[in-house]
Amino acid sequence: MSSFDKLTHHFQSISNLQHAYSMLSWDNASVMPSGGAEARSNAIAELSTLIHQKMTSPALEELFSEVEANDTINSASVREMKRQWSQATVLPEDLVRAKSIAGTKCEHAWRTQRGDNDWAGFEKNWAEVVKLSQEEAQIRAQAKNTSPYDAMLDLYEPGTTSESLELVFNDVKSWLPLLIDQVIEKQAFELVTLPQGHYPREKQKALGLDVMKLLQFDFEHGRLDESVHPFCGGVPSDVRITTRYDESEFIQSLMGIVHETGHARYEQGLPKSLAGLPAGEARSMGIHESQSLFFEMQIGRSNPFIAHLARLAEQHFGSSNSQQFSQDNFQKLYTRVKKDFIRVDADELTYPAHVILRYEIERDLINGKIKYTDVPELWNQKMQQYMGLSTEGNFKNGCMQDIHWTDGAFGYFPSYTLGAMYAAQFMAAMRKNIDVDSVIVSGDLTPIFSWLSDNIWSKGSLLTTDELVKQATGETLNPAHFKDHLRNRYL
Amino acid sequence: MSSFDKLTHHFQSISNLQHAYSMLSWDNASVMPSGGAEARSNAIAELSTLIHQKMTSPALEELFSEVEANDTINSASVREMKRQWSQATVLPEDLVRAKSIAGTKCEHAWRTQRGDNDWAGFEKNWAEVVKLSQEEAQIRAQAKNTSPYDAMLDLYEPGTTSESLELVFNDVKSWLPLLIDQVIEKQAFELVTLPQGHYPREKQKALGLDVMKLLQFDFEHGRLDESVHPFCGGVPSDVRITTRYDESEFIQSLMGIVHETGHARYEQGLPKSLAGLPAGEARSMGIHESQSLFFEMQIGRSNPFIAHLARLAEQHFGSSNSQQFSQDNFQKLYTRVKKDFIRVDADELTYPAHVILRYEIERDLINGKIKYTDVPELWNQKMQQYMGLSTEGNFKNGCMQDIHWTDGAFGYFPSYTLGAMYAAQFMAAMRKNIDVDSVIVSGDLTPIFSWLSDNIWSKGSLLTTDELVKQATGETLNPAHFKDHLRNRYL
Numbered sequence: 001m002s003s004f005d006k007l008t009h010h011f012q013s014i015s016n017l018q019h020a021y022s023m024l025s026w027d028n029a030s031v032m033p034s035g036g037a038e039a040r041s042n043a044i045a046e047l048s049t050l051i052h053q054k055m056t057s058p059a060l061e062e063l064f065s066e067v068e069a070n071d072t073i074n075s076a077s078v079r080e081m082k083r084q085w086s087q088a089t090v091l092p093e094d095l096v097r098a099k100s101i102a103g104t105k106c107e108h109a110w111r112t113q114r115g116d117n118d119w120a121g122f123e124k125n126w127a128e129v130v131k132l133s134q135e136e137a138q139i140r141a142q143a144k145n146t147s148p149y150d151a152m153l154d155l156y157e158p159g160t161t162s163e164s165l166e167l168v169f170n171d172v173k174s175w176l177p178l179l180i181d182q183v184i185e186k187q188a189f190e191l192v193t194l195p196q197g198h199y200p201r202e203k204q205k206a207l208g209l210d211v212m213k214l215l216q217f218d219f220e221h222g223r224l225d226e227s228v229h230p231f232c233g234g235v236p237s238d239v240r241i242t243t244r245y246d247e248s249e250f251i252q253s254l255m256g257i258v259h260e261t262g263h264a265r266y267e268q269g270l271p272k273s274l275a276g277l278p279a280g281e282a283r284s285m286g287i288h289e290s291q292s293l294f295f296e297m298q299i300g301r302s303n304p305f306i307a308h309l310a311r312l313a314e315q316h317f318g319s320s321n322s323q324q325f326s327q328d329n330f331q332k333l334y335t336r337v338k339k340d341f342i343r344v345d346a347d348e349l350t351y352p353a354h355v356i357l358r359y360e361i362e363r364d365l366i367n368g369k370i371k372y373t374d375v376p377e378l379w380n381q382k383m384q385q386y387m388g389l390s391t392e393g394n395f396k397n398g399c400m401q402d403i404h405w406t407d408g409a410f411g412y413f414p415s416y417t418l419g420a421m422y423a424a425q426f427m428a429a430m431r432k433n434i435d436v437d438s439v440i441v442s443g444d445l446t447p448i449f450s451w452l453s454d455n456i457w458s459k460g461s462l463l464t465t466d467e468l469v470k471q472a473t474g475e476t477l478n479p480a481h482f483k484d485h486l487r488n489r490y491l
Numbered sequence: 492m493s494s495f496d497k498l499t500h501h502f503q504s505i506s507n508l509q510h511a512y513s514m515l516s517w518d519n520a521s522v523m524p525s526g527g528a529e530a531r532s533n534a535i536a537e538l539s540t541l542i543h544q545k546m547t548s549p550a551l552e553e554l555f556s557e558v559e560a561n562d563t564i565n566s567a568s569v570r571e572m573k574r575q576w577s578q579a580t581v582l583p584e585d586l587v588r589a590k591s592i593a594g595t596k597c598e599h600a601w602r603t604q605r606g607d608n609d610w611a612g613f614e615k616n617w618a619e620v621v622k623l624s625q626e627e628a629q630i631r632a633q634a635k636n637t638s639p640y641d642a643m644l645d646l647y648e649p650g651t652t653s654e655s656l657e658l659v660f661n662d663v664k665s666w667l668p669l670l671i672d673q674v675i676e677k678q679a680f681e682l683v684t685l686p687q688g689h690y691p692r693e694k695q696k697a698l699g700l701d702v703m704k705l706l707q708f709d710f711e712h713g714r715l716d717e718s719v720h721p722f723c724g725g726v727p728s729d730v731r732i733t734t735r736y737d738e739s740e741f742i743q744s745l746m747g748i749v750h751e752t753g754h755a756r757y758e759q760g761l762p763k764s765l766a767g768l769p770a771g772e773a774r775s776m777g778i779h780e781s782q783s784l785f786f787e788m789q790i791g792r793s794n795p796f797i798a799h800l801a802r803l804a805e806q807h808f809g810s811s812n813s814q815q816f817s818q819d820n821f822q823k824l825y826t827r828v829k830k831d832f833i834r835v836d837a838d839e840l841t842y843p844a845h846v847i848l849r850y851e852i853e854r855d856l857i858n859g860k861i862k863y864t865d866v867p868e869l870w871n872q873k874m875q876q877y878m879g880l881s882t883e884g885n886f887k888n889g890c891m892q893d894i895h896w897t898d899g900a901f902g903y904f905p906s907y908t909l910g911a912m913y914a915a916q917f918m919a920a921m922r923k924n925i926d927v928d929s930v931i932v933s934g935d936l937t938p939i940f941s942w943l944s945d946n947i948w949s950k951g952s953l954l955t956t957d958e959l960v961k962q963a964t965g966e967t968l969n970p971a972h973f974k975d976h977l978r979n980r981y982l
Binding site: 012013017019020023024031033036038042043045047218221222235236238275276 | 503504507508510511514515518522523524525526527529530531533534536537538541709710711712713714725726727728729766767
């Protein structure tokens, strides 16, 4: 067996364990009865340890040094294996374990502390998470010769740096606040009605499945289930998306399904020839989010798609008050802009402000320029500046609202807005060759998905993000497309 | 860490991987979309290999030789660890792999060959399965100084031998054929109506859940789902039972749920202090089956329980023809005796004949007294002798009907009838202290379950089967209780 074949075999074996890990995690969140939790967390911990052991196996270093990659596929394959391996091996095991314990403890306590607005309690646990995350970032930074925060960013967005991020985020900051104000003024006197009534789970599910069919979700290779926090999990050949139903309101859950279907189709469309190998995985968190946001924002909130949603909703729920189910009302509902506190509930237009605020704080925190005790006040200042809202003393709707920082996932937030920008750029490129609106009106969205498949999904991680975006759109990330998209939709 | 603690730690780590294996198998059979099969089978194979490697780890031999078991729990714990370890280590890895490949191939082809009545095709694959199973049995026999078949039997029924089996089976053979004929004659002119109509899945599921509640299934530690072949899987803290629904008929699925609930409550009732350790597992296949059959035959088909079933069925389905839902009709339906070809559809009375026939054939096959080519004719002879039915040329309803032999699970069949006998014996012992019928009539079956918990479930594998049965009932296996039970119910 050649060194390359040995590497392939080794990573496929890791992928088999990750399969088990993913499926147990899905089960955990969607169907497991509460009494199964303890044994499940032992099983998941066992799998994590085995995956980490295999990922840091001493045999790999020699194999990497031996391997001669001769063709394009192989060299990308080796590059991506090496990336995962070096990310795993660079950290001392003690630090990995300490961060995992501190993160689990902090996150667990946060689940009640947030509701209690208990910053003082949270801070006690969080101090350790921040300290260990800073240590992690410094070790990674030394190995990669970057700033600590850039080393964390690289975990989620390989190739992206603070420098490149600031170029695009500063651009956004130069026009977004004014745009938000203009749109809010424009929408001030719009009449919009949230359909309220009783919408049984089973009917909402049937509606969701119809929308997934329209979006060509492959039901031979995936399922729709329920969980408290919607997510996309599983493995590429068996993608598990979830939603949650509120029987008094279906609008949010429905668009949530569109979003998760975007994640799912990316996974389902990854190259089968590289199944189980790092080069066959999704390119980055930002590219993953670009697909969910392409589905949610570029397709899902477009006029012709909203017409489909309104028609399907009326089919499933009928209505004595059909005005609520009109395309015009759905349109207004799905494009309503409001300055508010909570990121996960934010509209398309204010969302980037939430992300940029988090980015600026976590960057300075990980680079050691601010202390964790400074975070609430900085949050308040930036919320006032970007949104005109005060979070003074309001920790639960301020810096304690997200799960990401509780277990030290610093560097993740920028992916959301990068995803929104990539999605807009992909749509702009697609429109050069495809009459997207007519395709959506027709109800057969195949040309759209073929473009995504050819340009994004089938590429896995064979290309770098810059190469991928340039091959698909003719240029690397250009935030002008995002700006154009927002102005066209909202002004 | 003491040697005993090291052993404990090692086996708990195996148990964590078995947790993943069990849950992936449940998922496979109940919710996985078809396109997920290939990646799933890779993941399951990876886990099997890891489990086998850990179970045969060279470190164990030394730990076993070092360990000094000082108290009762520990010595049982070590005994059971050693049993699993020696069963796994005695076979050369090549044989394990060869049998697994031959078994998978034979079973897979059988799935279509059976329907085609294709003995010639089946025989080609099965020859290899039989040959490798004989090799396995011989190696195990040498290690245990028994006959080859007894060594296989020991995998499922530790402590049981052909000699002890024949004592009880010969007893059954001396009275069963006459009893069957008497009962069939008695039932010849009974009027019985199978409720036929449309029974929607959702309603059948609600009925099943009500019956599970009556049987005190712990829904904090388990679920009911659907699969093509009903089974009980998962882990003790999260037991997954399945059923299948036929919307034109609910009688079979309903009793299937009672049966699987018996398996489930045994698992849920295993000692929590020994979770993840061999001594905390179910005692044997026969004892496992004794619990499902206690639920199905001893409780489930008793007059007072059938009254509950009839009442609940009427509640869920109503009926214009309430005669179909009468206790009397349900009673007759659930105790109908018929000589027929298929074991899995057999009634309580003819079932042992199906098992004894298989036992006699597989014993001689594994001991090398007959050849695999002799099986169809022997099957035909014994079916004529025990049931008065010919299976000449009818392979699909004869020797090709069961899955067990296709992948070499020789030695398993006796567990079914041992289970039925143990169940009758447990009931006879229970009746000495508990007025079982009144308890069932009351609808609160707690005293019955407390007896089972105290005497069976909470013992795990701390005792040998003989010790367990003797402590619970005052004697080791005595088939007279089974005979009495059948005569009381059917004559």
